[in-house]
Amino acid sequence: MSQRPGPGPVLAALPDVLADCVGFYLDVHRSPELSGAEERTAGLFADRLRAGGYRVTTGIGGHGVAGVLRNGPGPVVLLRAELDALPVREATGAAYASTVRAPQDAAADGSCGAAGGGVVPVSHACGHDMHLACLAGAAALLARGAAHWRGTAVVVGQPAEETLTGAEAMLRDGLYERLPAPSVVLAQHTAPLPAGMVAHGGGLMLSAGAMVTVTAHGTGGHAATAHLGVNPVEVAAAITLRARESVAAAFGAGDHVSVTVGALHAGTRGNVVPDRARLEIAVRAPDAARRDRAVEVLRGVCAREGAAYGCPRAPQVEVRALSPATVCDAPTLAALRTAHLAAFGAGRVAGWPPSSATEDFALFGSAGAWLHGVPGIRTGYWMLGSVGPLPWRTAPGGTAAEKLAALPGNHSPAFLPDPRLTTPAGITAMTTGALAMLGTARGEGASAGDELGPG
Incomplete structure (x- = not known):
């Protein structure tokens, strides 16, 4: 009876692919592209x-x-990373820092004033460049080590994750009809933990989320006669303040529900009252039910504030994207943790609490069955440490939690993974995770030979 030979023979080729993967990371980091423009x-x-x-x-x-x-009969395993970057000005001081500026996305095309569109700085402030480089390395190792596993590897580079629209777009475009549908989907995400380690949650990894746009309508005019009309900037400011208060009143602290206004686009100069103001809002909750309830609370706030200010039209509330919570099923979580303990050792495998961060990866799994029609797809997701030894050691705080709070996190202008340590760890984590899900080889040292072929 054949036995799984383990990841050793596959990982043995890591030194052969590492330099190219680091170079790929540096290239993508220097040349980031916004969601939808990742050509x-x-x-x-x-x-x-x-x-x-x-x-x-x-x-x-x-x-x-x-x-x-x-690579012969066996499970179909999908490995995914993201392609897109953020409209964030990089402030890392790295020699390979991004200086890219690009047109803002179509949703912020300046329709509410010059501040809403134009050209913006772009950087990989979330670590998607690192995810992609590590996935490229894992894909290369699986191809080189095909004699040691069986099944089908599907490697996906997803666009537009930051807008929570890319996974749905790929699935609606027939991803699981044009390619083999997976039995399990895997992904990892950088976090401000020490580089060279990984962290697993207890099931719930990421929250359900919604991206909401609110447009407040006013009466444009001169600043000298602003009192004769409705200033939509003031309406937007009131919505910003009341939204948090109303959500806090509707949910308990244990519900972990948040509404965050991340952008306000309005106006062209101080002496001109605009006729519109637009808010971009992120809603987060541990599950879709509480997420949707929070959106309804937000709708109520907008309606009340619009009426209180006498807006000529009620504020428009548009839910632009929804994402389910990312939950790892117990068997997959256990298998991944076992594989990572074997690869890294107990000292480099940590726990991770449920996070209010969100993304659309869960749609590739069973949470997206309503969309892709394939039930029972299991989900595996873990965090990848990215902080170098010196920044971690010198960060304020005596505990890991205190250091995490002090270090630049994802979406910060100063967020920067250490490529020397994060890249090999991320390649190792993804490769061993994939091997834990794929089938066994026919025997130690068996050749894939006639079973290896194109999809």
């Missing part, structure tokens, strides 16, 4: 998959990329 990044990723022998499909749901490597 160059997608092309670079697709080229690496083709070089590894994957059958590659591009242009899925925008700039989405998927590579398929069939």
Whole structure:
């Protein structure tokens, strides 16, 4: 009877692919692209998959990329990373820091004033460049080590994660019809933990989320006669303040529900009252039911404030994107943790509490069955440490929690993974996670030979 030979033979090729993966990371970090505009990044990723022998499909749901490597009968395992960056000015001081500026997305096209559109700085302040480089490395190792596993690896580069729209777009574009549907989907995410370690949650990893746009309508005019009309900036400010108060009143602290106004777009100069103001709001909750209830609370706030200020039209509330909570099922979580303990040792595998962060990865799994029609897809997700030894050691605080609070986190202008340590750890984590889900080889040292072929 054949036995799983373990990841050792596959990981043995890590030194051969590491330099290219670090170079890929540096390249993508220098040249970030906003959600929906990831053409160059997608092309670079697709080229690496083709070089590894994957059958590659591009242009899925925008700039989405998927590579398929069939390696005999066995499970279909989907490995995913993101392509897109953020409209954040990088302030890391790194020699490879981004200086890119790009047109803001179409949703912020300046329709509410010059502040809402134009050109914005762009950077990989969330670590998607690192996720992509590590996935490229894992894909290369799986291709090189095909003699040691069986099944099908589906490697996905997803666009537009930061807008919570890319996963749905890929699935609506027939991802699971055009390519093999998976039995399990895996992803990892950088976090301000020491580089070289990983962290697992107890099931719930990320919250359910909604991206909401609120447009407040006023009566434009001169600042000298503002009292004769309705200033939509004031309406938007009132909504910003009341939203948090109303959500706090509607939910208890243990519900972990939040409403965050991240952007207000309005006006062109101080002496001109605009006719519109737009808020961009993130809603987070541990599950879809509380998320949806929080959105309804927000709708009520907007209606009341619009009426109180005498707006000529009620504020428009548009839910632009929804994401389910990311929950790892117990068997998958246990198998991944076991694989990572074997690869890293107990001292480098930590726990992770449920997070109010959100993303759309869960749609690839069973939470998206309503969309893709494939029930029972299991989900595996873990956090990847990214802080170098010196920043971690010198960060204020005597405990890990205190240091986490002090260090630049994801979406900060100063967020910067240590590529020397994060890249090999991320490649190792994704490769061993994939091997834990894929089938066994026919025997130690068996050759894939005639079973290895394009998707």
